[in-house]
Amino acid sequence: MSTPQTSTSQTARSTLTRARVLASAVALADREGVGxxxxxSLARELxxxxxxxYHHVASKEDLLDGVTDLVVQEIQAAVAGIEPAPEDTPPSDWKHALRRRILTARSVLLRHPWAPAVLETRTGFSPHVVRYHDAxxxxxxxxxxxxxLVHHAMHALGSxxxxxxxxxFDPSGPGGDPAPTAxxxxxxxxxxxxxxxxxxxxxxxxxxxPESTLGWCDDQTEFEFGLDLILDGLERLAQREAR
Amino acid sequence: MSTPQTSTSQTARSTLTRARVLASAVALADREGVGxxxxxSLARELxxxxxxxYHHVASKEDLLDGVTDLVVQEIQAAVAGIEPAPEDTPPSDWKHALRRRILTARSVLLRHPWAPAVLETRTGFSPHVVRYHDAxxxxxxxxxxxxxLVHHAMHALGSxxxxxxxxxFDPSGPGGDPAPTAxxxxxxxxxxxxxxxxxxxxxxxxxxxPESTLGWCDDQTEFEFGLDLILDGLERLAQREAR
DNA sequence: GGGCCTACCTTACGGCGTAAGGCTTACAGC
DNA sequence: GCTGTAAGCCTTACGCCGTAAGGTAGGCCC
Structure with a gap:
């Protein structure tokens, strides 16, 4: 054991870590839903x-905390990839920067349709969730x-x-699967x-x-409408505040 | 047994009905949370x-459907109590009428703190939920x-x-209990x-x-802020549409 | 080498929703 | 009055779930 490298027994090939557990949980939820x-089932997967x-997560609640945090981490990575940090964006651009951040976050969540439902059940302060909002x-x-005004804005935006x-009443359950049921x-x-x-x-x-999502409403369009409604309102209040 | 009156054995005093089951379920959830x-436990209560x-509800899902519908029915009753029907309100008052309806709905939900979480899990079309939105x-x-524009408005309002x-991240769990944890x-x-x-x-x-809810934010104030932001935005769009 | 720590496993418990079937009572038609 | 039928309630049992408790086997430090 003169070399300080990490050990090499037969388990080294696939040593379990919290990160691997959480990543597997996300993959499983993506594939078959949170239910x-x-x-x-997660153990079977691994x-x-x-x-x-239980050597890597304290409880199922802790597992869900970790899983949502991982998704939000993915959001942060996506946001970081498309635009400069808040410190480097022109201040006057706040509305468009905010809008872009939020729509990017949404694009990540669309890959994890189960995540919103889980996020809503988390009451703690996941590190990446907090960091995201801090930005x-x-x-x-x-x-x-x-x-x-910022405080009000955060509450108005909510999720x-x-x-x-x-x-x-969205006919497609919380498991995703937006098939229009005909x-x-x-x-x-x-x-x-x-x-x-x-x-x-x-x-x-x-x-x-007629070209909207078959039979039911186009989520993306409606989301953007509601988002812009709020952003425009905030902008107006900000302008009133400034003068 | 010559008299045709309803029978009188020991069970007649408290015949179970779907309505009684649902009412009991609401009471139990109010007292101890949906969990x-x-x-x-509901059977024990009864x-x-x-x-x-299962002679009165098809499944637990059906029970939750019925329970949320009962709460929304309570909302409708409260709304009906404070103001005239949509057909009898002056058209120009739509913003204030809508605001009043929504805040009344909120006041009912404050008596059933578990209800929002359950409502969000319902994907079906409960009769009273549909009727409420129709109004x-x-x-x-x-x-x-x-x-x-109405369609966009309904989506923008959402829940x-x-x-x-x-x-x-609301430190008080979904069970209510807004105790500021010090x-x-x-x-x-x-x-x-x-x-x-x-x-x-x-x-x-x-x-x-400093006089807001201890330590954490005042929900009611923030709710009204977000609501007014949306309503004002809708009003502006309506005015633009009208001219 | 002895003790400890870590990672993993085995067994088992209590609670959940609910499938399957039995027992009792009320009533309709003969 | 007798009987078939159905409703309302109960008993038992199954297969999930999260997880408490304790066992074991290898690697580490003294």
Whole structure:
């Protein structure tokens, strides 16, 4: 053992680490949804027994914390790849910089459709989640907004800051799978009695915009609409604050 | 047994119905959180066995569907109590009417702190949820907005239409219980390294607004801020549309 | 070499949703 | 009144889940 290199027994080829456990968990959730992410299934994926996982994560909650943090880390990496740090962006550009960051975050989440649902159940302060939001705060501050307005802005954005917004009644479950179920028309017909205005609205919107996502609404378009609504409102408040 | 009155054996006093099951489930969730709402615990509450519940609900999913629908029904009742139907409100008042409806919905949800988390997991079309949204659509339509703008508006509001918005990292878990945990300062100190801007913001905001909820942010104020931001933006778009 | 630590495994517990089937009671038609 | 049928409730049991408790085998330091 004169050489200080890391040991080399038969387990060295695939020593388990927390990072490997978390990466495997993300892969499994991507492939089969969070519902299929159990301690036993994750262990099977890694070729070990369920209880061995507890040497690398404290509990299932801790596992989910780590998994969401990993996804947000991926978001941060994507954001860092496309634009300079907040300190180096022109202050006047805060709205477009913020918008770009958020849409980039969204593009990452689209690769992990289960992540929003898990994120919403996390109450702790995952390191990368905090860092991500800290960068947003820095961006807005450099844009000249008061801390008070920045604070309101963060609350107004809510989960939109990370690139998603929960849609009530979305026929595709939280597991992703946006397949348009083809019986949408039957559903609308059944709803016609108790929701005539919604049905009329959907009929007209679908007619005016036939190339949107089949039958149901185009998430990306709607997300951007809501995001811009908020950003424009914030910009107006910022301008009023500045003068 | 000559009298045709409803029978009188020992079980007649408290015949179970779906409505009674759902009401009990809401009460139990209010008291002990959704986590404590299991088929067995609910049966215990009703003095029956778990499997007997399946004569009134198809599954646990169906139970949760019914429970959320009951809460939204409560919202509708509260809304109906404070203001006229959409057909009878002056069209020009749409913004204030919408605001009042939403804040009323929120006041009901504050009595059922577990409800937002459950609502977000429902992907179906609960009757009362649909009816509630239909009334909002009617209100906006009568205000002169195009179906297209109404459609965008509903998506922009998202869960805010029902009176809640998920806050990422909220130290109080989804079970309610907004007790400020008193180690907030320790938490902030730990965060100072990786989130200096957030810490600075919170320090200043807390200083400027000491009478807000202890240590953490005032949900109601922030909710109204975000809501008004969206409503004002919609109003501006509606005015642009009208001319 | 003895003791300790780390990583992994084995076994087992209690709780969950619910499938399958049995028992009792109420009522309709003869 | 007798009987078939159905509803309402119960009993038992299965296969999941997270995880507590404890065992074992190899590598490290004294």
């Amino acid at each position: 299929a992410l159990t301690m036993r 070729g070990i027994e369920a209880m061995s996982l 947003l705060v820095a961006l807005l501050r450099r844009g000249g907004l008061s801390y008070d 939109r800051a990370l690139g998603f917004s929960q849609e009530l 019986d949408d028309e039957a559903l609308l017909a059944r709803m016609a009695d108790e929701a005539p205005h919604i049905v009329a609205m959907l009929a007209e919107v679908a007619h005016e915009d | 404590a709402l299991t088929m067995r 003095g029956i066995e778990a499997m007997s519940l 909002l659509v009617a209100l906006l339509r009568r205000g002169g907005l195009s179906y297209d 805010r239409a029902l009176g809640f918005s998920q806050e990422l 180690d907030d300062e320790a938490l902030l100190a730990r965060m100072a390294d990786e989130a200096p801007h957030i810490v600075a913001m919170l320090a200043e905001v807390a200083h400027e607004d």
